[in-house]
Amino acid sequence: MHAQRHLFFLTQNYSYSILRPLQTAILARGGKVAWFLSGSELNHDYLREDEQRIPNVEEAIKFAPDACYAPGDIIPYMLPGIKVSLFHGFNVAGKRNKFKVRGLFDLYCTQGPDTTEPFQRLAKRHKNFRIVETGWPKLDPLFQQLSKNTPNEKPVILYASTFSERLSSAPHLVNKIKELSTNSDWQWLVTLHPKMKSEIVVAYKAIQHSNLRYIESDDLIPTLLKADVMLCDTSSIMYEFLLTQKPIVTYKNIVKNPYFLNTNNENELEQLISHALTRPKKLMQEIRIYSEIIHPYTDGKSSERVLDAVEWFIQDGYKGLKEKPLNLIRHYKIRKKLV
Template identity: 25%
Template sequence: MVFSYYFYKYPYILLWHIKNLIGKTDDMAFYCADPLDYEMFQPIQKHLPKMKIIAKNNKVKKYLDKKGIEFIGMPAFPKVVIMARQTPYKFPVNRIVKFGFDHGLYQFKRWTSPKNYNGFNIYFVSSEEQVNTAKKLGINTVKAIGYPKLDKAFNGEYDQIFLNSIKESRKINPDKKTIIFSSTWDVAGLSALPKWIDKLELLTDDYNILVTVHTWTSQNYITRLISMDRVIFINEYDVTPYLMIADIFVGDYSSIIGEFCAFNKPIITFKVPESDRTIPDIVKMIKRISIQIDDFEELRDAIEKCLADPMEKSTERQNANKSMFYALDGNAGIRAANSILEFVNK
């Protein structure tokens, strides 16, 4: 913790206790560090009482303002705070009840220091396997509830009528198979984006091509993707409907691979070099559930193989889902909300 933090911590603690004494603290709030955090939180929020939304920065403020959602800035003084980041220290009062959850699926990233999780009263994760791993690392606050971001896909909210409306609005040709490309953040050599971005349009005669990339992807890549006439660039934060629409997924190393795996459809991945950012067990899992290729030149054959036998690796995908998800029943948000309310009201 940097020294300057303590100039924030102790005045905050004093102010919180004063505000709490005179009844000026908020009952419950959601700390939103990124627009994706809010998208992840919505399936939980709808089962909770109305609360304040705390916007971390201008990016979040613009996003919330565009959606017509009221917000406040920092510092904020809630009695209960929920967040999709491992930053409980931003609310450094022991009496503040803190709940956290991952903004990405499963453990595609390494666990950080146990104190970043043990600072929460409950930290929600997607699976029991994560709970077991966390406990071995000395993290004792984790609870498996599933993955709220996918609830709408499994509770009927994203039904066929809704998906058809997206297909129509985005001009997705019903006579073509649909392939969704994704890439992780273009650092550390894990992104396969440079391998396919200049050749993507070679596939558009035969397939609908959808693209989503990491929100921190270099702007020059995003600008090029948006400029491609017959490539559909997904700029929504919730890409779940597009995962449901797609027949095949093409990726590299990111948690969205796990999200697509939930639908038990074919996956193709570019091999990535192992590094300090990769986790050996995740590399092995990706290899099991996907057809792996080295270069774009191998992609078309891999696509045709997936279309010819989409159930190849189905068993492997289902086994991976058992590791990544507590359940795929559309009720992860309800489980999280119930846990929050039970803890707060006990």
């Protein structure tokens, strides 16, 4: 049996850019793709006219997928086909709920050793799912376009922030970023996590001018490619940017790492960004080393590896697995959300 019918389950806007490269690979193999959008946090307008939408769980079951994919921790248990986890971001030190399994997925397609090794230990313990290291489909377009990137006329600084109140720098840096964008010869791009509080988003949109633009998109790969340096806190998007082999300045990062330039003083940001633009040799070496740990694949073919892993699981990988635990409470909560 070959997987011909593929269902994407998503609840957040960032899922579109994770799943679309996989869709391209599926269609190239002659497969069929349908999108099952769930919840109020999704912008349904991001779905394209040529993409098939499944309106509810009943229709999703009728679609009879061979494989269902989710860039997150949850997927409806009642859907046919194998359940594949693609992750919604990189492992970020200091954030909660890392490396949890909820008895829903059959196959975890990991990004690199940093996620593979912890999940291999979990797979050995639970014995009811498989792990295959494939790389992350979201990054296929990034690596396919990276070599075509052209230099900017003047430096471009990308500011990105997580939504967590405990970790976000966004509420504290509005005035500083406004000042830097006004007084420096840098072009600024700003993007905030889709779950960021609306009043903070409004504050950053309000300071836009000729040197500062707010980016709101379901696909930030072009923005990552455009920037020369990123300013961030602990958002997992900085790991995506790091894989472009460009420097990152962090503000109040709770974990000190040699592949970032960190400060707890906002008045030092301009100096650190200027230093980052020189691409310091030691920093760039640390970035290369860490890139191999989180995502060693630079060929832009992670989606192909995911599909190969799905085919392997359907043919042989499922053999010897234990049945998943019957978690009635979790199943009830999932079904309730889908009603």
